[in-house]
Amino acid sequence: MRVALFATCLGDSLFPEAVKATAILLTRLGQEVVFPPGQTCCGQMHVNTGYQADALPLVRNYAADFADESIDAVVAPSGSCVGSVRHQHGTVAEHHGTPALRERAGRAGGKTYELAEFLVDVLGVTDVGAYFPHRVTYHPTCHSLRMLRVGDKPLRLLRQVRALDLVTLPEAEQCCGFGGTFALKNSETSTAMLADKMRNITATDAEFCCAGDSSCLMHIGGGLSRLRTGVGTVHLAQILASTEQHVLAEPEVIV
Amino acid sequence: MVNARDVVLGRVREALAAAPPRPVEIPRDYRRERGLSDQRRLDMVVDRLTEYGAGVYRCRAEETATTVAAALSDARRIVVPPGLDRSWLAEFSGSVEVDSGEFSVRALDEVDGVLTSSAVTCAETGTVFLDASSDQGRRALTLVPDLHVCVVELSSVVAGIPEAVAELEPTRPITMISGPSATSDIELDRVEGVHGPRTLRVVVRVDR
Amino acid sequence: MSRAFLGLPGPPPRAPRDTGYLRGQRPFPSAAHAALEDSQQRRNLGKATGTIRDKRARMVEEVPDWERLRSAGAAIKADALARLPELLERFESAVTERGGVVHWARDAVEANEIVTRLVADRGADEVLKVKSMATQEIGLNEHLAAEGISAVETDLAELIVQLGGDRPSHILVPAIHRNRAEIRDIFLREMPGVDPDLDDDPRSLAEQARKYLRAKFMDARVAVSGANFGIADTGTLSVVESEGNGRMCLTMPETLVTVMGIEKLVPSFADLEVFLQLLPRSSTGERMNPYTSMWTGVTAGDGPREFHLVLLDNGRSATLADGVGREALRCIRCSACLNVCPVYERTGGKAYGSTYPGPIGAVLTPQLAGMHETRDDPNASLPYASSLCGACYDVCPVKIDIPSLLVELRHQHVERSRYTAEAAMMRAASLAMSSATRFTKAQRASRLGRVLGGSDGRITALPPPFAAWTSARDLPVPPRETFREWWESEQGRAAMARARREAERGEW
Structure with missing residues (x-):
């Protein structure tokens, strides 16, 4: 195609x-x-x-x-x-x-x-030959979940990734509080939502929080970075493109 | 002077004219008639009534009087609607008064319980419908006394809400009862027993 | 067809500004600020909304035709709204035929006057109230009080709010922000004849309320209720409840006055077969609520001898005039959207400043009462009080697309308040991004932002309005190279060529 x-x-x-x-x-x-x-x-x-x-x-x-x-x-x-x-x-x-x-x-x-x-x-694939030797938790972003109804497709892809330790995120379907300009106009409420999201992420002991939207990851990652949690964020695409030959080169996250 | 009625109706007409809505087709493909067997309806209604804290008694027609007496065992003085089948009370040892509308509310508050029949019952939700017929009485009768014993014929138990609604005469006073009165207003914990009868017992007669 | 052609002075008016509760004191972000700091309330709300969310999910799960019921519910309400004039007239004559008296109220002021006159004419100085959103919206209790009539709320949560001198914060459970210990304190402080040894077991608290109200029910002369549904064909009204206080108020007094918004109509009695399934499961997470009462006019020897129905506009026709926004009038006040809303869960209902809080409140309140031109109208802040996560739309039993309505109201607000700094910024962004040439220039300019970052590539402080971001979040510095630069670069070409070779060899 x-x-x-x-x-x-x-x-x-x-x-x-x-x-x-x-x-x-x-x-x-x-x-x-x-x-x-x-x-x-x-x-x-x-x-x-x-x-x-x-x-x-x-x-x-x-x-x-x-x-x-x-x-x-x-x-x-x-x-x-x-x-x-x-x-x-x-x-x-x-x-x-x-x-x-x-x-x-x-x-x-x-x-x-x-x-x-x-x-x-x-394409009808779930195993894309990826390799990612890390503990990862997945946050389903609101629009992929509720507007696009991607359901468990990202998880089905992640489950096929070799060496990946996938751990369930508690209260995964709760919004991270980004919401575009919401994060600026109602920044305190947004922060309160982010705090709960971060609490759930850190509770998993994951090294990375993964999602299918860079915007939500920017929000979650910005919070995780500010608190020096040591948890990184990574886009689903980066995990899926990572192989034994080409392990994720440079996580674009600040840890 | 223009009256409020004409003003409000005028505004509503203008509002619709400002942005004419498309005609609406109502999809009625939800479940409207479920042919559940007697046994399935019985099991379901018993399960649902029990779950919502109602006492449930099953009996055959000839056991009605003994079952009703058991359901009323902690009541000494009860009131019944005028059209109730009095043979149901043959085994009841307490006193029975018939309400023909002369009972004051305070007098109703003095009796221990009330025994009535019912119009129709929905199995899926465990809901008994009363329609103020002469065997069910006026609404205050089943509201003020603290114990309500209600006889339900299995033949009047339908599977779902659509089947139950279809049985009703809309203009009668209708009361739908699903378990004893309850509230979830404190921390959303369900607590049974507020203003309506705190005890509801349902006698299900499996035949006629 | 223009409005002038129709001979009208303007669109239907919104609810009046000075009567009732459809506008808060301050914009949402500022009201939320205080609420977010209330630890007790945060905990109470988190616990309560979590409980009800789970209960609802379980109850919906067991209904195989739930989605079909939602579609039917949405269509029935849309149909009723589309035929509202005809249905209102039919409803009025059905109620009248059965001995009821129908009154029409253009707005809150008029509705309050009608109810007060009905009560005063009957010589009563106390009325019992069934929980009703419409009477809360118009501020009936306060108006009655000003006329020397005390209104006693009989729903447990409303009673808690009333005794506590508080405002409701939830459509279904107005005292959801209070826990058992706080409720016990309110009862001990405010309830006449309270048992001084009252403990905080919900059972004991409910029992105390029962005792307090029982005497009042016995002597009631006038009660005021709202209505969940009005049936146009038959003139039937219904109240859906749990405690039995509704049955008491609808049955015991000599006179019953019901205040109903004109959008509560459904065409036929059989339509209840849909809503009696949707409402309880969405609302309390029960298969069925303990009690539902239906009545049509007056019935000799059973219940009130007099029945008055007040049909309320108060901004509803103005809402109906908006072809998009009118969808909000389908609402059946179940409150499922509040319970799943991550914003509501954290700020509580009072931050919305309206009788209708939460996601539905954020679309209904500005439509009923308007978003005024002044920049700081609290109602104009409501459409922005959402991250647009969409959880509300998913649970709405009548499929109100709340996120789309919020976006539409933002649009309407923006249209009315042009020439702001934000508008200038948005216009500039639109211009910059409407062509790739301008966009790449802007990208290069933004790379200057790299200097804002520390040695670790974090940006920790930005000027307004972006300071709101860095108040709690870092931002990565812009990368050395944008994607499109990489795509055109040697390195990018090499990487893509390598990927093509891997594909050919099936190496992955």
Whole structure:
């Protein structure tokens, strides 16, 4: 398949290791990976903060980059951005755009997948040949869980990773408190949620907390770092791309 | 002067005109009729009633009087609705008064218990429906006394809520009872026995 | 069709500002600040919401057609809202035919006046109350008190709140923020005739409430209730409860006054077959609540001799006028969304400043009472009081897409308050990210942020508004190289070529 990589603005700018891992993993699994260079951002921050009209150019940009028929599927290492593409782009196009944009946005959104979804549902693999000799706990991010319904797909992938000690996160399905601008506008409540998430993570004695969204990991990792817990964060893609030959090169986390 | 009725109805009409809603199709593919056997309905209703703290007595029709007497064993003076089958009380040794609406609320508060029949019962939730028929009485009758013994015919036990609702005459005063009165208002711990009868006993007659 | 064409002065009005409880004193973040520091309340809420979440999950699990019931419930309410004028008229005539008297109230002020007049005309100076969100919303108790009539709450949790001079913090369990020891103290301090040796066993506390209220039930002349459902076809009303205080109030007094929001209508009696399954399991996590009462007008020889029904607008028609936001009017007040909300669990209900707290409150309150232009209107902060985690939508028995409604209300708020610093920042970000050329320039500029980091690559302090982030979290410095730079780099090409070779050899 010809798979277009959607790096997401956060992945491209701040967390490139997760995107590199996604590109390498998909290629290793036999996919032709392309990176449409016009891509920028899904516009989720704008929509979720109330700036629907300002999201329009971003929705248009996404459709222009990914609706093309030469692309079989779009894959992003982010449940949240994929959620926005699939569930919000149509609304923005309908309220602020043209019928033609709505149609294009629908076409682009219809073939956009979160990484774990793509691996399990489209490629039909759970064992991607990964090796990761660490104790890891998995946090299901809210949008992958509730908007995309990825269910246990990430866990099925993780269970096949050799040498990985997967430990269950208590109260896993509770939000970490990120919520985009929520973390700024209601930073104290967000911190209270983060505190409980960190308590549950540290209780597992894991070395790493893993998730499918760099944004939530930035939040969780920021807290774990501030408290010098010694627990790192790592994107699911980085674990899945890690092999005995190429053990996760440089965890982009600050420990 | 425009009255409030016309204003409110006018606003609602305008609100809908401002953004006309699409016509709605109601999907009715949920379970509406479950053909459960007598045994299944019996087992289920007994299980649910017990779980919510009601006493349950099973009997055959000819055992009604002895079973009712057992369910009323700690009551000396009871009240019954006017249309109740008096043969059910043949074995009851206490005194029985018939309410024809003249009992004051305070007088009802003085009796030990009340015995009634029931309209329909939902097995899945253990809910007894009273509809104020003459064998069930006015609502105060089953509310004020602290003990309510209620006779339920297995033939009137239906599997689910849709089947039960279908049996009701909407304009009668209806009371649905699932176990004794309870509250979860303190730390969400369920505590039984607040304002309604603190003891509910259900006599299930498995035949007629 | 324009509003001017329809001959109306403007959209339907919101609930009045000065009457009732649909607006707090301060914006959510500031109210939450105090709540987050209340250790006792944090613990009480954590325990209570955890308990109810588990109970609900177990009860929903055992219903194989739960999702079909949710879809039916959502559709029935949507249908009722779509046909509301016709159904209201049908309902009114059915109630009237059965001996009830129907009153209409444009808003809280009018509803309070109607109820007060009904009570005063009957010479009563005390009314018994069944827990009712509508009467709380309009501030009925306070209005009655000002007219010399005392309203006695008979639901245990409402009684706890009333005796404690407190405000409710939950739709179903208004005293959820109190634990048994606090409740015992309130009873000892405030309840006339209390047993001085009262202990804090919930059983003893419930027993004490029973004793206190029993005499009042016996002598009740007028009771005021709300309603969970009104049936348009038959004029039937219903109250869903647990303790029996509802049955007492609906049965014992000579006069019953019910205040019902106009959105509580469902078309037919048979529709109850859906809601009587959805509500108890969602609400208390029970297969069925102990008692549900249904009545239609008055019945000779059984219950009140007089029945008055007050149909309340108070911002509901204004909510209905919004094609998106009207979905919130489907709400059946089960409170499942509160119990699963991570924000509610930590801040409690009082931080929302409204009769309706939690996720549903955050979408209902600003619609009923409006978000005023002033930047610091507490109601304008409510749509932001959510991380959009979506747990509320998952449990909603009538499928209200609360996260989408929150986002829509944020949008409406932003539209009305342009020219803020935030708007300028968002506009700039949109511009920067609408083309890859501008985006890469911005990426390069942000790399300057590397200087903010310490030697360990952590950023620990940022200027406002990002200071709110670094108050509790570090941020990694921007990497040396963005993904797209790597992709175009020698190193990136080599890595991808290696991955292609691994694929060909099946090495992975």
